[in-house]
Amino acid sequence: MSKPKLPTRATLPPMSCFGCQNRDRTEWCVLAEDDVALIDKSKAAKAYQPGQILYNQGDPCRGIFCIESGTVAIRKMDAEGSSKILRLAHAGMTLGYADYFGDKGYNGNAESLDAVTACFIDRNSLRTLLDHNPALGLRFLRHIAEDLKDAEESSMQQALYTVRIRLAHLLLTLKDHYASVDEDGTIVMSLPMTRQDIAALLGARPETIYRTIQQMETDKVVNFSGHTVIIPDLDLLLDEIEAPSERGDAAD
DSSP, rough: OOOOOOOOEEEEEOOGGGGGGGGGGGGGGGGOOHHHHHHHHHHHEEEEEOOEEEEEESSOEEEEEEEEEEEEEEEEEOTOOEEEEEEEEEEEESSSHHHHHHSOOOSSSSEEOEEEEEEEEEEHHHHHHHHHHHHHHHHHHHHHHHHHHHHHHHHHHHSSOHHHHHHHHHHHHHHHHHHOOOSSSSSEOOOOOOOHHHHHTOOHHHHHHHHHHHHHHHHHOEETTTTTTSSOOHHHHHHHHHHHOOSSOOOO
């Protein structure tokens, strides 16, 4: 069976790296002006629709991607074709740098969850940047170390925390990217992922996620309606992670 054909990615007009709002808070902040000018000249900016692929697992690492806007999920495929979300990447984050240094191809699929704008920097241009400015390489290596620490923290959470606490953690993280606040203080989020995706990200079975959501709705902590999540009282959600649960929450 042939794979469904995705829409063609749109090449965008040149966007200046000098005016990038994300640069000062990323590893790229160490670049001198001539290095930034090199990126400006060599990068390619593209727009991706929800569900489009930035790169595929196993493909040679031809370069890295800087996310200008939107959210990208990194999915790992097993031998049977099942996938699991390893992590999410948001605006200001860089994808593919660990694969570049590992030199063994991309370690997962990078899939846009919503409308994404990203700049691609080919490996030859990146190599030139690293030669000109070794501080950039140190920044990337530091980021790899942070990724390993985050992976260890995630494993610890899955071992020690209930699904309910892990879900509360995830909602609080996504709130910073997708939430708006009504006049009465109610927080409204439009999530770019399905409940199946949430289950995969949290290392839980989908039925466990459904049951946990029902419990949290009964306790009036959150309300799910499709991709929309309503948080009537942020303090109630924060209470979920500030003390161990005594409610006998669902465990996967």
